[in-house]
Amino acid sequence: MKKVLFFAIILSVLTLAACNNEEAGGEDKITTDDVISAFNDAGLEAESPSEMTNEDYGIAPMKADEGVRFLIPALGEDSGGRVFTYSDESDLDEMKEHYDSMGEESAMLFSWTIKHKNVLVQINGDLEEDTYNEYKSALESIE
Structure with a gap:
């Protein structure tokens, strides 16, 4: 159960990080x-x-x-x-x-x-x- 929770947290963090990078990159697009x-x-x-x-x-x-x-x-x-x-x-x-x-x-x-x-x-x-x-x-x- 701890492993599943750990992987779920890691996956959530990576997903949020990816979303933040997309938003930051999009700001510079003219x-x-x-x-x-x-x-x-x-x-x-x-x-x-x-x-x-x-x-x-x-x-x-x-x-x-x-x-x-x-x-x-x-x-x-x-x-x-x-x-x-x-x-x-x-x-x-x-x-x-x-x-x-x-x-x-x-x-x-x-x-x-x-x-x-x-x-x-x-x-x-x-x-x-x-x-x-x-x-x-x-x-x-x-x-």
């Missing part, structure tokens, strides 16, 4: 909606957000938990950026490297990338650097 809201709250263009399709990813790895495309009308029709969220940081880093290396191979393929916590933002390279820095500040303001 959503694509959080990012779009932060951009809009900062007075930045992030219009018509839409869930990304396979075609939107092109040749990029499709490892994001969520991907949203948004438009920046000042850059022209159908130009803007993408917001990706990840549960695995190595997948996020792989995607960032994908976009960064494309820009290194050809100036025509350059795009801005911003990594913050579990989020990667990729924005059309035609965006002025000062405006890119405003998007970066807005993203990094998300706790």
Whole structure:
């Protein structure tokens, strides 16, 4: 009887510890909606957000938990950026490297990338650097 009680207590403690770890990890997770809201709250263009399709990813790895495309009308029709969220940081880093290396191979393929916590933002390279820095500040303001 003591062994059964002992194992029941151990199992309860482990279960509670696992629940606490899940909750703590979840607090740091930023959503694509959080990012779009932060951009809009900062007075930045992030219009018509839409869930990304396979075609939107092109040749990029499709490892994001969520991907949203948004438009920046000042850059022209159908130009803007993408917001990706990840549960695995190595997948996020792989995607960032994908976009960064494309820009290194050809100036025509350059795009801005911003990594913050579990989020990667990729924005059309035609965006002025000062405006890119405003998007970066807005993203990094998300706790």
